[in-house]
Structures are given as C-alpha cells and as structure tokens.
Amino acid sequence: MSSRQRLFRWLYRLGFTPWDGHPLAHSLTGLVEGGGLRPGAALDLGCGTGDNAAYLAGHGWRVTGVDYVAKPLKKARAKAAGLPVLFIKADVTQLSTSGIGAGYDLIID
Numbered sequence: 851m852s853s854r855q856r857l858f859r860w861l862y863r864l865g866f867t868p869w870d871g872h873p874l875a876h877s878l879t880g881l882v883e884g885g886g887l888r889p890g891a892a893l894d895l896g897c898g899t900g901d902n903a904a905y906l907a908g909h910g911w912r913v914t915g916v917d918y919v920a921k922p923l924k925k926a927r928a929k930a931a932g933l934p935v936l937f938i939k940a941d942v943t944q945l946s947t948s949g950i951g952a953g954y955d956l957i958i959d
Contacts, residue, residue: 855918855941862921870899870922878902878958882909890955895942900926900935902958907933916940916950 861867881887882905889910894903897915899922907913913935917923923937930937940948 858919859921862919867898867922870901874901874905878905882906882911887956891953892956892958893950893954895957895959897926897937898922900929900937903935903937904930904933906956906958907935911956914938914950914954916942916945916948918942 889906890912892903892906892911892913894900894906894913894915897903897917900915903913903915903926907930911934913930913933915923915926915930915935915937916939917926917937918939918941920939923939926935926937938948938950940950
C-alpha cells in the first residue's frame, strides 16, 4: 500500500474529507444535461462517496465507480441504491489487473 493510500484511509477515518460535498462540476452537468452526450457506459475514477456516479446513473448512464478506500465506497453504495452503478474497490493505477474492463463512453475523475 502506498503512503498516499494510507493517507486517504486515515483522512476518511478522521472524517476530514474537504474534497467531498462540493457541487458537481458545471462541465459535467452541462455536458450531460445539455444533450452533448447520449447516456452509455461511464467510468468514475476515484469516485469517493459517489456523487458523480449517482448523478450520471440518475441521468441514464451505466456507471462503474472505482476507489481504493472502502469507507467512501460504502457511502457511495447507499447513495446510489437502486441506480445502475457498480462500485469496485481497486487502485485506478492498476485497472488492467482489476477486472474493470473496457468500452466506456465517458471516463471522469
């Protein structure tokens, strides 16, 4: 496990997650709601607590969310309950050995 992975695990454990709770990026919402993309398969790298994944799934996308910390993935699964989202605990730098697959129409980070 890298020192960066240990850091994120500790920050989640402490509840210090300043990267969470921000509004969705206008670039993403504009693209999705503006008709720039038709729903398809999306990959959310470093999905955290799943805000972007749940948003995309709510707009018709089939989403795979990937993060290497278990605690935010548990929150993400609850947030996206009933939506077409698969959350996988994996290192985004090792996708080829994680069984994530290919064929995504949209990849976000």
